Amino acid sequence: MYDTLLFLHLLGAFVTFITVVVFPAYAVGIAPSKGSFALGDWAWNVSGVLLLVFGVWLALYVDGYELWDGWILGAIVLLGIATAFGARARDEVLAQLGEGGEPTAAMVNTWHWLRTASVVAILVLMVWKPGA
Numbered sequence: 001m002y003d004t005l006l007f008l009h010l011l012g013a014f015v016t017f018i019t020v021v022v023f024p025a026y027a028v029g030i031a032p033s034k035g036s037f038a039l040g041d042w043a044w045n046v047s048g049v050l051l052l053v054f055g056v057w058l059a060l061y062v063d064g065y066e067l068w069d070g071w072i073l074g075a076i077v078l079l080g081i082a083t084a085f086g087a088r089a090r091d092e093v094l095a096q097l098g099e100g101g102e103p104t105a106a107m108v109n110t111w112h113w114l115r116t117a118s119v120v121a122i123l124v125l126m127v128w129k130p131g132a
Contacts, residue, residue: 005058012050013123018043019086020116026093026108037093044086051079064132071125071132078125082118085111 022040059065059072066072089111 002058002061005054005061008050009054009058012047012054013126015043015047015050016119019047020119023086023089023108023112023115026089026112041090044083048079048083052076069129069132071129075122075125078118078122082115082122085115085118089115 019040022036022043025036055072055075056067059067059069089108092111093108
């Protein structure tokens with residue numbers, strides 16, 4: 001059971017990196033196509049569900065981890081923050097695509113890199129588990 005839960009949680013982490021790889025193209029000025037934008041947005045939504053559901057399940061399943069451990073709560077809070085940053089980037093790109101315009105790098109840049117920094121911080125918490 002543990003191996004399956006860990007696999008699904010890590011699958012969510014790998015799917016997260018689809019978004020972290022797709023969105024830098026927009027941040028450096030490449031105009032997004034609707035297909036690649038939809039893939040990046042879809043990947044973020046799916047990964048969030050996989051990470052939360054199977055991460056919480058793992059925390060409850062594994063002896064020695066509690067849901068209220070600081071590194072677990074920190075990761076959940078950072079995931080929420082990363083989602084908020086991504087939502088701002090997504091909304092700005094969608095607004096420009098809806099108006100027939102091209103999103104500029106400056107629009108997406110700040111929000112994307114803040115989301116990327118949040119994802120890296122989550123990765124640090126997951127690998128080193130401070131306080132565990």
